[in-house]
Amino acid sequence: MRTVLETTLNRRSFLRMTLEGFAAAGLAASPVARAVTAAVEDPELCFWTACVINCGNRCPLRVFTKNGRVIRIETDNTIKDGCKPRQIRACLKGRAMRERLYSPDRLKYPMKRVGERGEGKFERITWEEAYKTVAEKLKYTVETYGNESLYWQYCSGQQSLVNSRRAWQRLMNLMGGYLRYYGSYSSAQISAAFPMTYGKKAASGIEEIARAKLYVAFGNNPSVTRGSGGSKGYQFRCALEKGGARTIVIDPCYSDTVTGKIDQWIPIRPGTDAALVEAIAYELIRNNWVDQAFLDKYCVGYDEKTLPKSAPAKSDYKSYILGEADGEPKTPERASRITGIPVETIVELAREIGTTKPLFVAQGLGPQRQANGEQTARAIAMLPILTGNVGLPGTSTGMEEDGTNWEPVYLPTGDNKVKTAIPCFLWTEAIQRGQTMDAVHDGLRGKDVLGHDIKMIVNSGGNVLINQHADSNGTDEILRDTTKCEFIVVCDNMMTPSARYADILLPDTLGPETYDIVGNGDSMGDLACMYPMHKAVDPQWEQRPSWEICRGIARELGLEDAYTEGRDQMGWIRWCYEETRRENPELPPFDDFWAQGPKQLFNVKWEPVMFSDFRKDPAKHPLETPSGKIEIYSERLADLAKTWVLPEGDVISALPKFVRTWEMPGDPLAAKYPLQCVGIHMHGRTHSTFHNLPWLREAHPDRVTLNELDAKARGIAEGDLVEVSNDRGVVEIRAHVTKRIMPGVCTIAQGAWYRPVEKNGRRVDVGGNINTLTSRRPSPLAKGNAQHTVLVEVRKIDSTENA
Numbered sequence: 154m155r156t157v158l159e160t161t162l163n164r165r166s167f168l169r170m171t172l173e174g175f176a177a178a179g180l181a182a183s184p185v186a187r188a189v190t191a192a193v194e195d196p197e198l199c200f201w202t203a204c205v206i207n208c209g210n211r212c213p214l215r216v217f218t219k220n221g222r223v224i225r226i227e228t229d230n231t232i233k234d235g236c237k238p239r240q241i242r243a244c245l246k247g248r249a250m251r252e253r254l255y256s257p258d259r260l261k262y263p264m265k266r267v268g269e270r271g272e273g274k275f276e277r278i279t280w281e282e283a284y285k286t287v288a289e290k291l292k293y294t295v296e297t298y299g300n301e302s303l304y305w306q307y308c309s310g311q312q313s314l315v316n317s318r319r320a321w322q323r324l325m326n327l328m329g330g331y332l333r334y335y336g337s338y339s340s341a342q343i344s345a346a347f348p349m350t351y352g353k354k355a356a357s358g359i360e361e362i363a364r365a366k367l368y369v370a371f372g373n374n375p376s377v378t379r380g381s382g383g384s385k386g387y388q389f390r391c392a393l394e395k396g397g398a399r400t401i402v403i404d405p406c407y408s409d410t411v412t413g414k415i416d417q418w419i420p421i422r423p424g425t426d427a428a429l430v431e432a433i434a435y436e437l438i439r440n441n442w443v444d445q446a447f448l449d450k451y452c453v454g455y456d457e458k459t460l461p462k463s464a465p466a467k468s469d470y471k472s473y474i475l476g477e478a479d480g481e482p483k484t485p486e487r488a489s490r491i492t493g494i495p496v497e498t499i500v501e502l503a504r505e506i507g508t509t510k511p512l513f514v515a516q517g518l519g520p521q522r523q524a525n526g527e528q529t530a531r532a533i534a535m536l537p538i539l540t541g542n543v544g545l546p547g548t549s550t551g552m553e554e555d556g557t558n559w560e561p562v563y564l565p566t567g568d569n570k571v572k573t574a575i576p577c578f579l580w581t582e583a584i585q586r587g588q589t590m591d592a593v594h595d596g597l598r599g600k601d602v603l604g605h606d607i608k609m610i611v612n613s614g615g616n617v618l619i620n621q622h623a624d625s626n627g628t629d630e631i632l633r634d635t636t637k638c639e640f641i642v643v644c645d646n647m648m649t650p651s652a653r654y655a656d657i658l659l660p661d662t663l664g665p666e667t668y669d670i671v672g673n674g675d676s677m678g679d680l681a682c683m684y685p686m687h688k689a690v691d692p693q694w695e696q697r698p699s700w701e702i703c704r705g706i707a708r709e710l711g712l713e714d715a716y717t718e719g720r721d722q723m724g725w726i727r728w729c730y731e732e733t734r735r736e737n738p739e740l741p742p743f744d745d746f747w748a749q750g751p752k753q754l755f756n757v758k759w760e761p762v763m764f765s766d767f768r769k770d771p772a773k774h775p776l777e778t779p780s781g782k783i784e785i786y787s788e789r790l791a792d793l794a795k796t797w798v799l800p801e802g803d804v805i806s807a808l809p810k811f812v813r814t815w816e817m818p819g820d821p822l823a824a825k826y827p828l829q830c831v832g833i834h835m836h837g838r839t840h841s842t843f844h845n846l847p848w849l850r851e852a853h854p855d856r857v858t859l860n861e862l863d864a865k866a867r868g869i870a871e872g873d874l875v876e877v878s879n880d881r882g883v884v885e886i887r888a889h890v891t892k893r894i895m896p897g898v899c900t901i902a903q904g905a906w907y908r909p910v911e912k913n914g915r916r917v918d919v920g921g922n923i924n925t926l927t928s929r930r931p932s933p934l935a936k937g938n939a940q941h942t943v944l945v946e947v948r949k950i951d952s953t954e955n956a
């Protein structure tokens with residue numbers, strides 16, 4: 154493959170020769186010759202960079218520039234496309250990089266807040282003043298309140314190796330560290346739940362679908378959420394084409410993964426998957442379709458004979474399903490009432506699951522982002538377990554399809570001396586009542602009682618401060634109080650809703666404006682790859698890369714040498730690469746890599762069939778659970794159920810059980826707010842990143858999507874302006890009316906920018922942000938974000954009504 158730079162140079166030599174030809178022919182002044190002259194003097198250059206936002210993928214981009222400006226973006230062309238190897242082609246979002254680069258929302262200069270916090274009034278300052286102020290505030294916070302009062306906010310938006318959160322964490326660790334968080338907004342509940350069953354969160358590689366006869370997925374939408382040409386959306390299609398498995402997707406939405414690709418869509422009420430699983434288990438038991446030998450040998454607590462000694466009588470799974478413990482058999486009729494799925498569909502689904510092998514069961518992250526998400530995650534895992542479809546080719550664990558999980562070496566962050574960690578979703582609680590947060594109420598780790606409130610937040614590459622966290626109106630109130638959290642630093646490329654809450658605003662460069670390097674995301678399935686990121690253009694204003702920003706602050710703190718260790722930004726890029734290469738000798742020398750562009754690795758070792766060793770020899774390869782087996786009954790959960798203090802209605806239980814939670818049908822609140830509203834992840838943006846780009850908004854407008862029956866009952870037609878509301882807020886948005894969603898459910902894609910305005914004495918979010926409606930109440934075990942658990946009402950309004 155020729156390098157891009159070589160191609161450009163060859164083109165220039167060719168043009169120069171052409172000019173000489175024109176001159177020889179006496180045509181030097183012709184229009185064609187003039188155009189060629191312009192091309193020589195003002196050549197089109199091409200550089201490699203990448204889209205490094207957090208969609209779980211990463212895509213290489215080719216940036217074409219002319220005269221110091223980006224003129225167009227193209228994508229991977231390094232190899233011939235196929236199912237494997239394949240091109241890692243960017244989706245529409247990465248291809249909109251030029252629009253993002255030149256967006257009017259770009260932050261141009263460092264600024265300080267001059268109005269009230271949250272008001273969005275700022276004044277330009279110099280970088281020196283910005284560095285000094287941030288350094289002083291960091292020092293003041295640590296000295297006055299202690300390192301546990303300094304918080305690094307969950308920020309997923311910048312995933313490159315050097316310019317990223319790691320630069321900030323490195324800086325703060327040099328000062329003694331900062332309050333940690335655990336979990337994520339992506340997968341808090343399943344990350345807490347799966348280790349209880351299997352000892353870890355793990356699944357088989359996506360290509361195992363090609364070896365399965367039946368594929369059943371719950372709330373999994375890789376065609377949208379894994380949208381790179383190299384990622385799992387495409388690998389999913391390849392595996393189906395290769396193996397021809399029968400495919401069933403259970404989801405309230407007829408998603409793009411369902412459309413035209415699978416055999417059967419089963420719409421379900423959000424939050425009720427565990428009830429469906431229980432009815433399937435009932436049918437499996439009734440028809441002798443369970444794999445009793447597997448359950449006896451590999452599992453704890455399926456029936457009484459494998460229950461641990463500490464467990465009460467009849468606390469096994471089989472007794473629970475048959476109703477021997479609580480008098481309620483978990484029949485298809487019961488599940489039908491809860492889930493909205495017809496009895497015959499449930500019975501037929503159970504028959505297919507019980508009689509088809511190998512069976513590959515998967516769940517996306519939507520079902521677990523619910524108030525009972527931990528229960529749902531473990532319940533779904535019961536389907537492969539009951540049928541013995543674990544640890545064999547063509548099977549998985551019940552989690553989303555996995556892959557190599559290969560990782561390059563990142564900028565080292567050093568050691569964080571603070572060991573205390575809060576669940577990442579509870580930072581607003583830690584601002585208000587960190588002093589008293591503890592393990593049994595709040596899942597605090599590393600300490601019994603936190604003893605500190607959060608006093609300073611550093612937020613770089615994230616919009617969680619207001620947009621991506623829950624209950625934006627409530628969060629706004631907490632952040633506005635400058636006596637609580639005293640100082641907020643925001644570093645971003647754009648004037649986002651979160652940026653409005655900054656006390657100091659730091660403008661970062663975007664990919665094509667600086668040097669960096671990046672590896673594959675954790676959702677790229679069987680791929681492992683690394684891409685160089687060249688600097689294609691100078692920043693237009695005073696933006697600086699985050700690595701450099703942190704160096705400036707370190708200098709003010711007298712920590713520059715420790716921060717740089719004698720390396721500059723490019724030196725650290727080289728270091729990350731060389732360290733990665735030491736473990737992966739198939740990578741070429743740095744200079745070749747830098748000149749050649751994206752590199753895919755083909756010799757990475759990984760385990761495509763999860764738990765195959767355990768299946769072969771459970772004594773020699775036990776799981777990481779306390780018993781070494783699959784824990785259907787978990788003693789750890791039984792203990793937590795006894796010791797943790799939970800709010801009314803929250804349940805932690807040793808067995809995976811359907812739990813009817815707050816804001817589900819059946820909650821008395823449903824009389825006032827009858828529709829379940831899910832903030833799905835959509836094509837046209839990644840969370841809030843790209844929301845502000847007109848091209849993408851035109852292609853993927855913001856709408857509340859409603860079933861036509863619900864729309865008709867409310868007199869709503871396609872495109873009507875409506876209000877979606879509950880007790881936490883009001884969103885004004887246009888309606889999309891369709892059959893592609895279950896009645897009783899609506900969606901507003903998460904990530905639209907929160908834009909509250911006063912209308913007739915009420916606060917109305919005209920930005921269309923789902924988090925105006927979501928709750929800050931955490932899930933029971935993970936204390937995670939139950940942001941898909943929301944009840945609302947939708948009402949048609951006149952465009953003048955709110956004026």
Ligand SMILES: Nc1nc2c(c(=O)[nH]1)N[C@H]1C(S)=C(S)[C@@H](COP(=O)(O)OP(=O)(O)OC[C@H]3O[C@@H](n4cnc5c(=O)[nH]c(N)nc54)[C@H](O)[C@@H]3O)O[C@H]1N2
Nearest residue numbers: 208339372378403423424517518519520833834835839840
């Ligand atoms: N284009 C795009 N891609 C992305 C992102 C993005 O914002 N945009 N975000 C990225 C990130 S960080 C993440 S974490 C992932 C998120 O990936 P996911 O969390 O898997 O995405 P969601 O859209 O929230 O949910 C997937 C599906 O679950 C369904 N669902 C919701 N609740 C339930 C339920 O209770 N039961 C069932 N059966 N189905 C349910 C939804 O209707 C949806 O179709 O996507 C990543 N990829």
Ligand SMILES: Nc1nc2c(c(=O)[nH]1)N[C@H]1C(S)=C(S)[C@@H](COP(=O)(O)OP(=O)(O)OC[C@H]3O[C@@H](n4cnc5c(=O)[nH]c(N)nc54)[C@H](O)[C@@H]3O)O[C@H]1N2
Nearest residue numbers: 309310339614615616617621644645661832840841842940
């Ligand atoms: N209701 C609801 N809320 C949700 C979800 C949901 O499903 N429903 N999903 C949750 C999930 S899974 C996640 S992961 C979170 C994601 O929440 P965030 O991690 O906040 O992700 P984004 O909203 O994409 O914000 C990323 C920010 O990084 C900035 N950025 C991009 N590149 C750079 C750079 O080079 N430098 C700097 N300094 N900044 C940069 C972007 O401009 C953007 O403002 O949202 C969560 N919120």
Ligand code: SF4
Nearest residue numbers: 204208212244247381
């Ligand atoms: S948003 Fe994701 S899939 Fe799209 S270009 Fe960026 S990294 Fe690739």
Ligand SMILES: [Mo]
Nearest residue numbers: 309338339340
């Ligand atoms: Mo996420």
